[in-house]
Amino acid sequence: MTTPITSTQDLHVQAMSPLTPPIVLREQLPLTERAAQTVLKGREAIRRVLDGRDERLLVIVGPCSIHDETAALEYADRLADLARRVEETLLVVMRVYFEKPRTTVGWKGLINDPHLDDSFDMQTGLRIARRLLVAINEKGVPAATELLEPITPQYLADLIAWTAIGARTTESPTHRQMASGLSMPVGFKNGTDGDCQTAIDALISARAPHAFLGIDAEGRTCVVQTRGNPWGHLILRGGRGGPNHSPEQLADAVARLNAANLPARVMIDCSHANSNKNPAEQGRVFRSVLKRTLEEPPPERHLLGLMLESHLFPGNQPLTSNRAALRYGVSITDGCIGWDETESLLLQAHQEWRAHLRSRYTAAFTSA
Numbered sequence: 527m528t529t530p531i532t533s534t535q536d537l538h539v540q541a542m543s544p545l546t547p548p549i550v551l552r553e554q555l556p557l558t559e560r561a562a563q564t565v566l567k568g569r570e571a572i573r574r575v576l577d578g579r580d581e582r583l584l585v586i587v588g589p590c591s592i593h594d595e596t597a598a599l600e601y602a603d604r605l606a607d608l609a610r611r612v613e614e615t616l617l618v619v620m621r622v623y624f625e626k627p628r629t630t631v632g633w634k635g636l637i638n639d640p641h642l643d644d645s646f647d648m649q650t651g652l653r654i655a656r657r658l659l660v661a662i663n664e665k666g667v668p669a670a671t672e673l674l675e676p677i678t679p680q681y682l683a684d685l686i687a688w689t690a691i692g693a694r695t696t697e698s699p700t701h702r703q704m705a706s707g708l709s710m711p712v713g714f715k716n717g718t719d720g721d722c723q724t725a726i727d728a729l730i731s732a733r734a735p736h737a738f739l740g741i742d743a744e745g746r747t748c749v750v751q752t753r754g755n756p757w758g759h760l761i762l763r764g765g766r767g768g769p770n771h772s773p774e775q776l777a778d779a780v781a782r783l784n785a786a787n788l789p790a791r792v793m794i795d796c797s798h799a800n801s802n803k804n805p806a807e808q809g810r811v812f813r814s815v816l817k818r819t820l821e822e823p824p825p826e827r828h829l830l831g832l833m834l835e836s837h838l839f840p841g842n843q844p845l846t847s848n849r850a851a852l853r854y855g856v857s858i859t860d861g862c863i864g865w866d867e868t869e870s871l872l873l874q875a876h877q878e879w880r881a882h883l884r885s886r887y888t889a890a891f892t893s894a
């Protein structure tokens with residue numbers, strides 16, 4: 527008589543439910559011609575800002591997380607109009623964040639739990655995310671997101687112009703490998719400890735080719751071989767010790783990028799630990815970084831752009847699955863600045879940057 531074999535795996539797994547393969551969702555919600563143009567033009571514009579062919583500032587702005595399609599579309603409409611008004615000086619890309627990394631536990635974003643009730647209907651989450659990205663790109667607004675699950679890009683990456691790897695995953699080999707195969711520029715945040723070396727190591731890693739386990743468009747597990755992504759860049763977001771956007775901290779980051787033979791262009795995230803998670807601080811950080819940059823002589827301009835967490839209305843609110851109890855256009859994750867402040871910050875940046883560029887052109891013309 528044989529002894530029954532005791533099961534040794536899935537001991538802590540409750541259930542597994544198969545998902546529609548990426549190719550099926552992509553066929554059901556296809557990349558339209560207009561959306562593709564927005565993605566391609568957005569990525570090319572970002573690459574031009576990154577390598578200095580375009581002197582505009584890149585501004586990644588939008589909600590901390592998306593939980594309500596209607597509010598996201600209203601935000602995109604407003605941003606489309608504002609982006610046109612400031613396009614001479616600012617390249618505006620909307621934060622359309624569907625995946626939230628958590629320090630411990632909490633709501634993990636619209637893809638993970640679209641009904642906000644721990645039902646984890648990711649099939650619907652992916653569908654809403656894709657539908658929203660098509661609609662936002664159709665409005666001519668390029669989209670930025672954080673990619674957290676390495677499965678997600680097969681479902682959505684054709685609609686993304688710019689990606690972040692967050693503070694909690696910058697050190698993860700999986701995310702560095704994923705970034706090495708992504709088609710768009712990728713910003714790496716410094717780690718939650720505030721040290722930018724983790725992100726610099728990530729930049730080196732993501733520029734290199736990798737081979738790793740992933741999925742293809744049909745959803746089959748496969749070996750993915752990448753070419754390396756040359757469009758990685760550093761984002762300073764502060765850390766446990768406080769903000770890291772001071773002139774000295776920026777100079778230190780630039781020195782480290784130079785030492786690693788990486789392009790010395792840095793984005794400053796005005797939110798997160800750079801504002802001590804206080805949304806009221808974001809405007810002050812934005813204005814102070816901008817003012818400093820305006821005073822720097824042009825060849826030393828290391829500021830690539832700025833990030834703002836902004837929604838239709840300021841602040842945040844506790845999450846509840848009772849949607850009727852949620853205030854419209856208010857974040858359910860980190861506190862955001864409201865639309866009025868967003869508009870005034872971007873318009874002010876536009877005016878100051880335009881005056882700055884014009885005075886430089888005039889000086890160049892006069893001295894020629």
Ligand SMILES: O=C[C@H](O)[C@H](O)COP(=O)(O)O
Nearest residue numbers: 626627628629630632859860
């Ligand atoms: O941007 C959002 C949050 O800062 C991030 O998801 C971490 O949030 P938590 O520390 O509240 O989990």
Ligand SMILES: C=C(OP(=O)(O)O)C(=O)O
Nearest residue numbers: 627692693694715763798
């Ligand atoms: C989670 C985010 O940022 P960080 O990784 O800097 O905490 C974010 O930008 O939503």
